[in-house]
Amino acid sequence: xxxxxxxxxxxxxxIQLRNDIVEGEIAAGxxxxxxxxxxxxxxxxxxxxxAINRLETCHLxxxxxxxxxxxxSLTTESLIELYVIRESLEGMAARLAAVNMTSEDIDGxxxxxxxxxxxxxxxxxxxxxxxxxxxxxRIILGSKNKQLINLLVDGLYHLVRxxxxxxxxxxxxxxxxxxxxxxxxxxxxxxxxxxxxxxxRRHIMYSKNNIEAQLNLYK
Amino acid sequence: xxxxxxxxxxxxxxIQLRNDIVEGEIAAGxxxxxxxxxxxxxxxxxxxxxAINRLETCHLxxxxxxxxxxxxSLTTESLIELYVIRESLEGMAARLAAVNMTSEDIDGxxxxxxxxxxxxxxxxxxxxxxxxxxxxxRIILGSKNKQLINLLVDGLYHLVRxxxxxxxxxxxxxxxxxxxxxxxxxxxxxxxxxxxxxxxRRHIMYSKNNIEAQLNLYK
DNA sequence: AAAATCAATTTTGTCGACAATTTGCTCGGG
DNA sequence: CCCGAGCAAATTGTCGACAAAATTGATTTT
Numbered sequence: 407x408x409x410x411x412x413x414x415x416x417x418x419x420x421i422q423l424r425n426d427i428v429e430g431e432i433a434a435g436x437x438x439x440x441x442x443x444x445x446x447x448x449x450x451x452x453x454x455x456x457a458i459n460r461l462e463t464c465h466l467x468x469x470x471x472x473x474x475x476x477x478x479s480l481t482t483e484s485l486i487e488l489y490v491i492r493e494s495l496e497g498m499a500a501r502l503a504a505v506n507m508t509s510e511d512i513d514g515x516x517x518x519x520x521x522x523x524x525x526x527x528x529x530x531x532x533x534x535x536x537x538x539x540x541x542x543x544r545i546i547l548g549s550k551n552k553q554l555i556n557l558l559v560d561g562l563y564h565l566v567r568x569x570x571x572x573x574x575x576x577x578x579x580x581x582x583x584x585x586x587x588x589x590x591x592x593x594x595x596x597x598x599x600x601x602x603x604x605x606x607r608r609h610i611m612y613s614k615n616n617i618e619a620q621l622n623l624y625k
Numbered sequence: 626x627x628x629x630x631x632x633x634x635x636x637x638x639x640i641q642l643r644n645d646i647v648e649g650e651i652a653a654g655x656x657x658x659x660x661x662x663x664x665x666x667x668x669x670x671x672x673x674x675x676a677i678n679r680l681e682t683c684h685l686x687x688x689x690x691x692x693x694x695x696x697x698s699l700t701t702e703s704l705i706e707l708y709v710i711r712e713s714l715e716g717m718a719a720r721l722a723a724v725n726m727t728s729e730d731i732d733g734x735x736x737x738x739x740x741x742x743x744x745x746x747x748x749x750x751x752x753x754x755x756x757x758x759x760x761x762x763r764i765i766l767g768s769k770n771k772q773l774i775n776l777l778v779d780g781l782y783h784l785v786r787x788x789x790x791x792x793x794x795x796x797x798x799x800x801x802x803x804x805x806x807x808x809x810x811x812x813x814x815x816x817x818x819x820x821x822x823x824x825x826r827r828h829i830m831y832s833k834n835n836i837e838a839q840l841n842l843y844k
Numbered sequence: 845a846a847a848a849t850c851a852a853t854t855t856t857g858t859c860g861a862c863a864a865t866t867t868g869c870t871c872g873g874g
Numbered sequence: 875c876c877c878g879a880g881c882a883a884a885t886t887g888t889c890g891a892c893a894a895a896a897t898t899g900a901t902t903t904t
Contacts, residue, residue: 413690413691414690414691417690452671455675456674456678459675459678459679459682460678462682463678463681463682465772465775471632471633471636472632472633484771484772487770487771487772487773488772490717490721490770490773491714491717491770491772491773491776493717494713494714494716494717495710495713495714497713498709498710498712498713502709551706551709551710552703552706553684553703553706553707553710554706554709554710556684557710557776557780561776561780
């Protein structure tokens with residue numbers, strides 16, 4: 407898949423729906439009526455079905471035969487499960503990146519961190535949302551493992567974003583996370599795959615623990 | 626998704642096509658013509674499109690807009706990439722299994738290994754194909770992480786099987802692999818997640834190395 | 845009143861036809 | 875002889891209608 411510039415109507419509908427779901431405009435757990443959506447978007451049901459199929463591919467909706475499609479519901483368990491998978495896959499991505507990133511890739515990564523550094527000093531919390539994603543995204547691409555990239559970017563990325571947006575993942579982890587990013591980048595620069603993987607796994611595990619703690623406040 | 630007993634025509638067509646692709650009856654890299662398939666299976670093109678969409682979901686075919694769908698081509702690089710992902714995810718599965726498997730689960734796992742033990746002593750090479758899959762499958766389910774299970778069983782399992790069938794993964798690793806399985810099971814029985822993950826990762830890495838060696842013979 | 849049954853309605857599944865796009869070929873020019 | 879423009883055939887994308895299945899609500903039975 408990988409972001410191709412939406413040539414067909416089904417493409418546009420899919421992207422629109424995906425945004426609506428990730429942003430929460432279509433509520434988590436709600437039903438996706440084909441008829442309703444086809445009148446809303448002024449397209450045929452075939453287009454809607456195609457779009458829903460793709461949403462299922464990136465784990466944003468679940469379909470049951472003869473019953474229909476529902477947006478996935480956001481549960482604490484699923485979020486934790488997701489972070490465990492991220493820990494595993496992005497840890498591996500960091501390991502691979504330490505071996506496979508070119509010096510240009512590494513330069514770009516360092517420049518990204520420099521910009522983030524100024525933002526953190528300046529007290530901007532803009533960092534958390536886009537910055538964190540950017541960093542992880544570069545590591546994933548740096549793995550140069552096409553299947554891994556596809557799995558993460560098209561398969562889990564949007565689901566992670568959906569949780570972040572809708573549960574409002576903020577917390578006081580901004581500067582801490584930035585330090586962790588620097589350590590990971592350092593390990594990659596030194597071509598130290600074991601350390602890069604270890605640090606990335608810890609980094610994601612800390613995020614997971616942080617989220618678990620936040621969620622337990624509501625209990 | 627997860628194996629639901631094919632209620633709709635598209636379900637059956639999908640499963641049929643999936644088998645044909647995995648078994649190599651539809652050649653790797655070949656084009657899937659919607660018209661051709663719809664006449665062959667005596668169903669409408671809508672059904673074929675639905676089936677192809679699902680095949681894309683489990684990474685068995687790739688689609689391009691206005692061009693069509695092709696069965697993925699089996700390259701050495703992709704196979705290695707796949708094993709790297711397995712190493713990561715199944716390693717994590719073993720880690721989780723060591724924590725989350727019930728004593729009943731563990732009993733079942735031990736019984737499975739006992740049966741395999743007799744088969745290995747008896748010199749049956751039946752083991753490799755079904756036995757290995759069975760073992761790994763139990764570990765994956767033992768993780769109790771629904772998203773991980775879904776990712777592996779519906780997403781990568783069939784692709785792995787496709788490679789095994791079509792490249793004829795045999796090799797002299799039968800008894801060695803069995804020993805490794807026993808060690809992994811032992812670590813899980815002892816509730817030792819770190820060791821279980823380490824051993825599973827090594828186990829899959831050994832398989833990967835073995836395959837790489839085999840493939841390099843042809844160069 | 846609660847549970848089971850059946851019919852009406854709504855929703856998804858499947859179909860064939862038409863529209864839009866790509867592909868391969870032919871033809872004309874350089 | 876090679877290359878590009880344009881045309882023709884084949885393929886995918888989109889559509890509306892019909893068939894089949896599930897949900898809903900009323901009715902009957904216990």
